[in-house]
Amino acid sequence: MANKYSKRQTKRNALENATEQASLALTVEVRITGNHFSSHLTLSDFLSTPGQVEVISGSAWQGFRRKVCLLVPYMWPRGSVGLQALVILCVGLLGLERVINVFVPIYSRNIVNQLSAMERWRTLAITVCVYVLLKFLQGGGVGTSGFVSNLRSFLWTYVQQYTSRVVQVRLFAHLHDLSLRWHLGRRTGDVLRSIDRGTSSVNNLLSYVVFSIVPTIADIIIAIIYFVTYFSAWFGLIVFICMFLYLTITIIITEWRTKYRREMNTQDNIAKSKAVDSLLNFETVKYYNSEGFEVRRFEDAILKYQACELKTNASLALLNQTQNLIIGLGLLAGSLLCAYYVTVDKFQVGDYVLFGTYIIQLYTPLNWFGTYYRMIQSAFVDMESMFDLLTEEKEVKDDVNAGDLLFTEGRVDFQNVCFSYTAGKEILSEVSFTVMPGQTVALVGPSGSGKSTIIRLLFRFYDVQGGCILIDGQDIYKVKQNSLRSYIGVVPQDTVLFNDNIRENIRYGRISASDQEVEEAAVAADIHHKILSFPDGYDTEVGERGLKLSGGEKQRVAIARTILKSPRIILLDEATSALDSQTECNIQASLAKVCANHTTLVVAHRLSTIIKADQILVLHDGRIAEQGRHEELLAMGGLYAAMWLKQQQTPESEVSTDEQPQDSSQTQGHQTSQK
Numbered sequence: 308m309a310n311k312y313s314k315r316q317t318k319r320n321a322l323e324n325a326t327e328q329a330s331l332a333l334t335v336e337v338r339i340t341g342n343h344f345s346s347h348l349t350l351s352d353f354l355s356t357p358g359q360v361e362v363i364s365g366s367a368w369q370g371f372r373r374k375v376c377l378l379v380p381y382m383w384p385r386g387s388v389g390l391q392a393l394v395i396l397c398v399g400l401l402g403l404e405r406v407i408n409v410f411v412p413i414y415s416r417n418i419v420n421q422l423s424a425m426e427r428w429r430t431l432a433i434t435v436c437v438y439v440l441l442k443f444l445q446g447g448g449v450g451t452s453g454f455v456s457n458l459r460s461f462l463w464t465y466v467q468q469y470t471s472r473v474v475q476v477r478l479f480a481h482l483h484d485l486s487l488r489w490h491l492g493r494r495t496g497d498v499l500r501s502i503d504r505g506t507s508s509v510n511n512l513l514s515y516v517v518f519s520i521v522p523t524i525a526d527i528i529i530a531i532i533y534f535v536t537y538f539s540a541w542f543g544l545i546v547f548i549c550m551f552l553y554l555t556i557t558i559i560i561t562e563w564r565t566k567y568r569r570e571m572n573t574q575d576n577i578a579k580s581k582a583v584d585s586l587l588n589f590e591t592v593k594y595y596n597s598e599g600f601e602v603r604r605f606e607d608a609i610l611k612y613q614a615c616e617l618k619t620n621a622s623l624a625l626l627n628q629t630q631n632l633i634i635g636l637g638l639l640a641g642s643l644l645c646a647y648y649v650t651v652d653k654f655q656v657g658d659y660v661l662f663g664t665y666i667i668q669l670y671t672p673l674n675w676f677g678t679y680y681r682m683i684q685s686a687f688v689d690m691e692s693m694f695d696l697l698t699e700e701k702e703v704k705d706d707v708n709a710g711d712l713l714f715t716e717g718r719v720d721f722q723n724v725c726f727s728y729t730a731g732k733e734i735l736s737e738v739s740f741t742v743m744p745g746q747t748v749a750l751v752g753p754s755g756s757g758k759s760t761i762i763r764l765l766f767r768f769y770d771v772q773g774g775c776i777l778i779d780g781q782d783i784y785k786v787k788q789n790s791l792r793s794y795i796g797v798v799p800q801d802t803v804l805f806n807d808n809i810r811e812n813i814r815y816g817r818i819s820a821s822d823q824e825v826e827e828a829a830v831a832a833d834i835h836h837k838i839l840s841f842p843d844g845y846d847t848e849v850g851e852r853g854l855k856l857s858g859g860e861k862q863r864v865a866i867a868r869t870i871l872k873s874p875r876i877i878l879l880d881e882a883t884s885a886l887d888s889q890t891e892c893n894i895q896a897s898l899a900k901v902c903a904n905h906t907t908l909v910v911a912h913r914l915s916t917i918i919k920a921d922q923i924l925v926l927h928d929g930r931i932a933e934q935g936r937h938e939e940l941l942a943m944g945g946l947y948a949a950m951w952l953k954q955q956q957t958p959e960s961e962v963s964t965d966e967q968p969q970d971s972s973q974t975q976g977h978q979t980s981q982k
């Protein structure tokens with residue numbers, strides 16, 4: 308018996324460790340880069356920072372009712388009658404297991420009694436067969452290996468999959484619904500960990516509570532009633548005291564040691580994020596020759612984690628020993644009393660066997676009680692952070708009366724737009740300008756002057772704090788974001804690609820596009836021949852964030868995407884900055900074709916690319932300092948003229964001399980748009 312116990316203890320330790328290890332599990336991390344337009348999933352940042360456990364202070368049982376209320380909608384598969392029937396069947400099987408648990412000890416008593424009474428073979432054989440059948444249905448008693456529990460576990464998989472799907476899909480959709488500001492501020496590893504842990508916590512909570520805690524308690528109550536009825540009140544009392552002490556002490560010690568587990572999780576987070584960070588920055592690590600430093604730093608973090616792990620394991624050992632002691636004492640008292648009754652002929656030998664069998668059967672699931680209690684506790688914590696995510700408010704919301712944008716000709720108006728990302732630092736103040744239908748307007752100005760911000764505002768990634776932005780006379784604040792964005796195409800300043808092949812990356816511009824259309828877009832973006840020169844052609848994998856492509860190739864893929872989308876309003880944010888003059892020249896021609904008769908907003912540092920624009924806006928300190936056509940601005944001799952002159956005089960600058968007009972009045976540079 309002792310051997311059996313120690314085996315179970317070892318198993319329990321293993322389970323505890325497994326849960327701990329689960330918090331070290333590898334997850335996929337969603338990463339967002341500086342690019343504000345294309346967020347993407349990368350599948351490489353497999354190591355992520357685990358857990359929100361440390362964030363939560365106070366007991367996980369706080370707000371228990373509220374949490375259960377949140378959970379209920381996921382517990383009952385509302386949409387499917389079949390699944391509902393399955394839930395009821397599983398609960399029925401659970402009841403059947405309880406009945407079997409009562410009859411197994413009774414039959415083992417009967418066998419012993421019949422053997423001692425030298426019963427007829429026929430009777431004995433029937434009793435043995437029934438006993439074996441019951442054992443077959445019950446299994447080893449641990450609750451998972453019997454026929455009934457196996458069947459129940461399997462059937463429950465359908466319910467579990469339903470819950471997991473509903474939770475994950477809802478969360479994922481919600482995350483995609485959240486605004487850019489939230490995505491830029493989030494800690495990706497934590498978010499994914501929340502989804503991951505939250506989803507499994509909902510499942511775990513259901514199965515731990517319904518299939519472990521409730522049956523264990525039901526078994527205890529049934530046992531007490533049974534002993535009081537068929538043995539004597541003393542046995543009921545022994546079982547009751549023993550169980551009461553066991554459960555109380557388990558809960559007290561488990562609550563106490565939770566702090567060690569939290570600390571361990573925090574250290575684990577730190578160790579993991581150090582590992583992730585240094586692996587992500589492998590290039591920098593190599594540039595600065597600091598592999599040794601990184602390894603030492605990682606080892607330090609692991610040492611700290613292990614110190615906490617030791618405390619956690621020591622407290623687990625204490626819990627196990629205390630539980631063992633209580634169980635041992637209960638068993639001793641009950642067995643002695645039972646043996647005494649046998650010696651005074653009050654009981655038969657079979658009754659002793661019944662008591663022993665029953666009590667062991669009761670202790671086995673109890674042995675897991677602390678573990679389940681703790682798992683339920685942490686499942687509540689995990690669930691909380693997931694529900695926090697679910698209740699995260701969207702910043703940029705559609706107006707309740709918002710309708711679709713009625714696009715007619717594509718006039719864009721900025722009227723006294725004021726905007727700041729954070730209070731106190733104004734990025735745009737009183738910016739007003741109009742882009743007439745089909746016109747090309749260029750935004751120029753020093754780095755950080757708010758050019759990309761204007762593009763983001765037009766795409767409604769943020770809401771303005773003052774003034775308004777109109778498209779064809781409709782305030783973009785009052786139309787549905789989806790319809791607004793369907794008319795606008797953006798080639799962002801930094802292009803980030805999905806870790807997929809080139810074809811699919813281009814197709815992202817219009818998911819329904821055929822391969823032929825994808826290739827036509829690639830031709831227009833002057834990348835078709837380049838792609839064909841790769842051994843795998845369009846099937847070439849671009850690697851994580853598109854890192855296997857050069858900057859210029861990535862940029863052309865992004866241009867092809869936008870060409871494929873064929874939007875009505877085009878926003879080009881430094882769309883050709885990473886290209887050499889010849890390629891840029893080629894693309895400008897096709898961009899000009901795409902942009903012809905489309906309202907276009909271009910951001911450019913290389914002024915030679917925008918000299919043909921219908922209007923050039925010079926941004927300075929969040930205001931439009933100058934505006935007009937190229938020649939007019941040059942004639943004004945202000946900021947623009949100074950910038951132009953500087954670019955003319957800097958032969959080593961990005962602006963290559965071969966594409967520069969020798970004379971500023973000549974306008975043979977590359978044009979963004981031709982009308």
Ligand SMILES: Nc1ncnc2c1ncn2[C@@H]1O[C@H](COP(=O)(O)OP(=O)(O)OP(=O)(O)O)[C@@H](O)[C@H]1O
Nearest residue numbers: 491728729734753754755756757758759760761800
């Ligand atoms: N998400 C953000 N939160 C807070 N501040 C931001 C955010 N994005 C940009 N900024 C700040 O707003 C200012 C304008 O940024 P913006 O990206 O519009 O500049 P830009 O004119 O496009 O510059 P560049 O030519 O370097 O691309 C910068 O000072 C930048 O630091």
Ligand SMILES: [Mg+2]
Nearest residue numbers: 758759800880
């Ligand atoms: Mg910018």
